[in-house]
């Protein structure tokens with residue numbers, strides 16, 4: 475993985491070597507941190523880097539922090555500006571992944587969330603595909619259940635909860651799959667290790683509802699919007715049984731890292747033809763146009779990085 479040159483750390487943009495924490499940091503011991511993950515896409519024709527839906531990511535980031543009793547002293551707009559400044563420092567002319575992290579920074583022993591200091595850190599790295607074959611992935615069903623809203627809220631991107639995602643991903647990878655779908659406590663499909671799930675059955679697009687222990691994904695919302703506005707398909711949000719997927723015509727995962735990845739087999743059952751289907755093909759085409767700032771009707775979702783004055 476590429477190393478960034480800079481980070482936003484303890485209130486300033488500093489060389490990455492200076493962005494270090496102590497081994498006594500609370501978050502390191504108890505997972506008391508939350509993160510976000512954004513992408514910026516390079517548009518070579520326009521010589522421009524486009525940051526995708528930063529304000530939506532930072533609104534969710536603030537909400538994740540609040541679950542940990544952290545009142546972030548930065549508005550979403552301010553954090554967007556910090557990211558733009560950071561990207562201007564880096565000067566990337568390539569697709570980029572941005573990782574904001576808010577963490578309990580106090581050097582203290584004691585499991586709690588209250589009466590602890592916290593800090594914000596952000597860095598950005600060049601980033602291509604997260605999954606090797608987005609146009610055809612093979613998934614399994616995890617033997618792990620999705621972390622429950624009454625245990626650790628999956629609605630927030632809370633670092634500690636990502637052990638659940640890591641267990642899921644590693645089990646899937648060691649068994650030879652690209653990723654796994656995780657069931658919620660009721661036995662319905664929640665999502666994948668770090669992506670939301672959709673399937674197409676008899677012309678209907680269906681996704682698990684927000685109460686199925688999922689992260690309320692920004693790419694999920696992007697897909698729902700594009701399917702409705704550009705393809706005339708209203709997505710049904712309802713619990714989904716595992717074997718419904720085996721009967722599906724198409725299925726896909728979506729998320730900032732995963733982008734849109736077509737599921738072609740699930741537990742060795744072929745989905746549809748066993749190749750990426752027409753709906754996912756069209757949705758991906760639209761998605762990549764949108765994130766590159768190529769569709770005027772979705773320009774409000776992308777922020778040009780290099781046309782603004784960097785804040786130093």
Ligand code: PMP
Nearest residue numbers: 668669670689691692693729730
């Ligand atoms: N679910 C989980 C568990 C995730 O970690 C992610 C990635 N952030 C997603 C879904 C997709 O969310 P988004 O589209 O906002 O990146």
